Amino acid sequence: MQVNEKEFKPTIVAFCCNWCSYAGADLAGTNRLNYPADVKIIRVPCSCRVNPMFILRAFQRGADGVIMCGCHPGDCHYTTGNYYARRRMTLLFSMLDYLGIERERTRVEWVSAAEGAKFAATMNEFVETVTKLGENKRLEDLRCKEK
Amino acid sequence: MQRIGVFVCWCGSNIAATVDVEAVSEALKSEPGVVFSTNYQYMCSEAGQNMIKDAIKEHNLTGVVICSCSPRMHEATFRKTVQGAGINPYMVEIANIREQCSWIHKDKQTGTEKAIILGKAAIAKVHLNAPLTAGESPVVKRALVIGGGIAGIQTALDIAEAGFDVDIVETKPTIGGKMTQIDKTFPTLDCAACILTPKMVDCAQNEKIHIYSYSEVTAVKGFVGNFTVSIKKKARYVDTTKCTGCGVCTEKCPVKNVPNEFNLGMNNRRAIYIPFAQAVPKVATIDADYCNMLKNGKCGVCSKVCTAGAIDYKQQDEIIEEKYGAIVAATGFNPIKLDNFDEFAYSQSKDVITSLEFERLTNAAGPTSGQLLRPSDGKHPHTIVFVQCVGSRDTSGCGKPYCSKICCMYTAKHAMLTREKYPDTDVYVFYIDVRTPGKNFDEFYRRAVEDYNVHYIKGMVGKVAPRADGTLDVQASDLISNEQLHISADLVVLAAAIEPDKSARPLATMLTASMDTNDFFTEAHAKLRPVESPTAGVFLSGTCQGPKDIPETVSQASAAAAKVIGLLCKDKLTCNPCVAHSDEMLCNGCSSCEKVCPYGAITYSDKEFRMPDRTTAIRRVAAVNEAVCQGCGACTVACPSGAMDLKGFSNKQIMAEVDAICK
Numbered sequence: 001m002q003v004n005e006k007e008f009k010p011t012i013v014a015f016c017c018n019w020c021s022y023a024g025a026d027l028a029g030t031n032r033l034n035y036p037a038d039v040k041i042i043r044v045p046c047s048c049r050v051n052p053m054f055i056l057r058a059f060q061r062g063a064d065g066v067i068m069c070g071c072h073p074g075d076c077h078y079t080t081g082n083y084y085a086r087r088r089m090t091l092l093f094s095m096l097d098y099l100g101i102e103r104e105r106t107r108v109e110w111v112s113a114a115e116g117a118k119f120a121a122t123m124n125e126f127v128e129t130v131t132k133l134g135e136n137k138r139l140e141d142l143r144c145k146e147k
Numbered sequence: 148m149q150r151i152g153v154f155v156c157w158c159g160s161n162i163a164a165t166v167d168v169e170a171v172s173e174a175l176k177s178e179p180g181v182v183f184s185t186n187y188q189y190m191c192s193e194a195g196q197n198m199i200k201d202a203i204k205e206h207n208l209t210g211v212v213i214c215s216c217s218p219r220m221h222e223a224t225f226r227k228t229v230q231g232a233g234i235n236p237y238m239v240e241i242a243n244i245r246e247q248c249s250w251i252h253k254d255k256q257t258g259t260e261k262a263i264i265l266g267k268a269a270i271a272k273v274h275l276n277a278p279l280t281a282g283e284s285p286v287v288k289r290a291l292v293i294g295g296g297i298a299g300i301q302t303a304l305d306i307a308e309a310g311f312d313v314d315i316v317e318t319k320p321t322i323g324g325k326m327t328q329i330d331k332t333f334p335t336l337d338c339a340a341c342i343l344t345p346k347m348v349d350c351a352q353n354e355k356i357h358i359y360s361y362s363e364v365t366a367v368k369g370f371v372g373n374f375t376v377s378i379k380k381k382a383r384y385v386d387t388t389k390c391t392g393c394g395v396c397t398e399k400c401p402v403k404n405v406p407n408e409f410n411l412g413m414n415n416r417r418a419i420y421i422p423f424a425q426a427v428p429k430v431a432t433i434d435a436d437y438c439n440m441l442k443n444g445k446c447g448v449c450s451k452v453c454t455a456g457a458i459d460y461k462q463q464d465e466i467i468e469e470k471y472g473a474i475v476a477a478t479g480f481n482p483i484k485l486d487n488f489d490e491f492a493y494s495q496s497k498d499v500i501t502s503l504e505f506e507r508l509t510n511a512a513g514p515t516s517g518q519l520l521r522p523s524d525g526k527h528p529h530t531i532v533f534v535q536c537v538g539s540r541d542t543s544g545c546g547k548p549y550c551s552k553i554c555c556m557y558t559a560k561h562a563m564l565t566r567e568k569y570p571d572t573d574v575y576v577f578y579i580d581v582r583t584p585g586k587n588f589d590e591f592y593r594r595a596v597e598d599y600n601v602h603y604i605k606g607m608v609g610k611v612a613p614r615a616d617g618t619l620d621v622q623a624s625d626l627i628s629n630e631q632l633h634i635s636a637d638l639v640v641l642a643a644a645i646e647p648d649k650s651a652r653p654l655a656t657m658l659t660a661s662m663d664t665n666d667f668f669t670e671a672h673a674k675l676r677p678v679e680s681p682t683a684g685v686f687l688s689g690t691c692q693g694p695k696d697i698p699e700t701v702s703q704a705s706a707a708a709a710k711v712i713g714l715l716c717k718d719k720l721t722c723n724p725c726v727a728h729s730d731e732m733l734c735n736g737c738s739s740c741e742k743v744c745p746y747g748a749i750t751y752s753d754k755e756f757r758m759p760d761r762t763t764a765i766r767r768v769a770a771v772n773e774a775v776c777q778g779c780g781a782c783t784v785a786c787p788s789g790a791m792d793l794k795g796f797s798n799k800q801i802m803a804e805v806d807a808i809c810k
Binding site: 011013018019020022023025026028029030032033034035037040041042043044045046048049050051052053054057058061062063071074075076077078079080081084088112113114115120 | 217218219243245246247248250251252253257258260261264265268655656659661662663664669681682725743745777778779780781783784785793796798801802804805806808809810
């Protein structure tokens with residue numbers, strides 16, 4: 001019997017804004033909508049709190065994909081936060097692409113507090129995409145590696 | 148180094164069934180700084196909370212990590228708990244191992260592994276937590292109710308009753324809303340006007356209530372306790388302080404062909420009008436789209452006949468600004484447009500009407516003075532077909548996916564009243580399901596079937612075809628007998644789905660209140676906080692939150708009022724201490740943060756700094772007004788020198804979480 005011990009499990013960091021997406025993720029949970037355990041959520045007050053440094057750090061530390069979720073454009077709890085986030089991420093993601101981190105490993109998605117199903121579907125799809133791409137080594141900081 | 152205590156909750160079996168709580172508390176014990184780790188059945192229970200308090204005292208804990216349900220649920224609870232044991236409430240972090248772990252992962256090993264990682268991230272964060280002190284902000288003791296239907300009226304009356312000032316903003320020339328158009332109300336069949344109009348008059352006479360009719364909210368600034376709202380008073384070309392509501396102008400106006408929206412266009416009104424006899428405020432309004440004087444300067448009849456001299460053709464829209472402590476959204480509903488439902492021939496035949504039109508046809512103040520007559524030829528209909536769920540429970544995309552909730556009951560009412568008044572009429576009701584939960588609702592429906600012999604047929608109407616003889620061929624299937632039916636009807640009444648009023652979406656944007664995919668306002672918690680929006684200080688009343696009948700709307704309106712009163716009773720509110728702050732030593736005064744701040748919370752000033760060589764230098768640095776900052780964090784990312792950081796969600800804290808997750 002062949003042991004499939006090398007089955008690749010990606011590390012995915014999801015930044016979720018407190019008002020819409022984090023609540024959407026909670027709703028997915030309340031409705032028992034499955035998505036892979038590879039996704040770990042970090043709560044931020046607003047998508048505009050996500051500093052590009054956090055995303056760089058995640059990739060440096062071995063994340064295989066990073067997704068940022070916020071309120072739908074126009075629905076930001078702080079009125080304009082997600083517009084800033086959208087612009088910043090557009091720039092950051094194109095820079096990451098240039099550095100060799102495939103465009104598919106980064107994503108921005110708008111998920112409202114009522115969209116539990118969308119949250120679960122997005123995460124399922126994102127994990128599938130990243131799993132297909134395989135491990136990300138481009139930005140990995142070897143000094144961070146244990147052993 | 149912090150001394151951290153970890154508390155893993157089983158949440159009964161909600162967490163414990165798919166997460167090995169013992170293994171989680173054991174694994175987290177070896178994390179740096181953790182001096183105590185345990186698990187318990189219900190951490191939020193009194194026993195659980197006491198366990199936390201005791202552990203804090205016994206082990207001299209400085210930080211607490213709770214692995215439990217979502218922080219949106221119990222963060223406040225646990226903050227209070229640790230405060231009770233003498234540590235700062237902001238030294239608590241929650242690892243969400245229920246909603247975002249145990250409930251979505253069926254495999255126990257997977258769930259346990261993820262729970263451990265989430266716990267580690269929370270521990271890493273709490274290491275960097277610092278005690279925070281919340282500031283205070285004053286409360287403006289005045290409430291705003293947006294929408295003057297039965298929901299808004301009830302909310303305003305209850306708030307005023309408690310002694311607070313309250314303003315109602317209504318877009319129509321009169322308050323009253325949809326209920327004014329309804330004839331009778333289920334299940335008691337009392338007349339809508341008889342129970343509503345006294346409340347409207349109460350509003351007008353209550354000195355605590357101010358009504359801005361024919362007005363809309365155009366901008367909202369500020370936050371809970373201190374909103375600044377711009378209200379546009381649309382020009383009605385009549386001085387409301389002079390108009391006595393005598394109605395002479397509305398009789399003399401020569402423009403007679405304006406569709407009367409109160410009767411849903413089934414008859415006409417004049418260009419100057421009072422919507423209906425019991426309107427509040429009872430003053431005339433000129434419809435600028437039709438008035439000859441306003442369009443081409445020729446006429447002026449109303450001005451000549453007005454003995455009070457109230458007509459003012461030069462009136463302009465006026466925008467005023469008011470301050471409020473709390474805002475209640477009560478924007479209500481509308482029946483959907485039936486453009487997507489050609490099969491029912493609504494646009495082709497005058498004798499296919501909506502249920503709200505049926506209300507007007509049976510109302511004594513309606514276009515037919517209460518006589519049930521066919522709109523096409525004015526004859527009494529002998530066969531009436533009611534079609535339920537037109538656009539409700541419709542997943543095809545043409546209508547709405549939800550149940551509109553009120554249609555089963557009002558159709559039973561229509562059918563019953565028709566049979567009562569005109570026993571010679573045959574009444575058919577086509578339904579998918581009859582839903583009658585509610586006090587005395589099922590009894591009411593059964594009376595329609597059993598005592599009034601209304602023919603209820605389970606099945607869908609496929610097509611309504613107008614015939615040359617003026618009748619309507621209703622083609623339907625009877626799902627129980629499995630037959631195709633052709634009914635020759637004189638009148639077809641469609642129970643159109645209801646949808647939130649179109650003004651709700653832009654209002655939600657102004658209030659930064661969230662909405663669901665159907666444009667109903669989202670409540671802070673579906674079960675436990677049903678009348679509050681997630682945005683502090685914004686409350687929800689009536690159908691803007693979801694389909695409701697009148698009794699439910701009134702209960703929710705009073706509940707919203709109770710919440711508003713609770714807020715306005717306070718002299719000061721505790722602010723969110725998770726706000727931005729600037730490190731003056733790093734700030735270079737570039738203004739990047741000020742530009743992105745949506746609240747104008749950042750100001751600059753020149754400050755004197757002592758340099759290492761004992762000279763002094765004056766530099767321009769940013770400072771955050773903590774009472775105004777709402778803690779979004781936009782400035783922290785915009786700051787190029789890293790001077791701006793957010794308390795409670797600092798760069799270092801989030802980085803630590805990232806590290807813990809990616810390890």
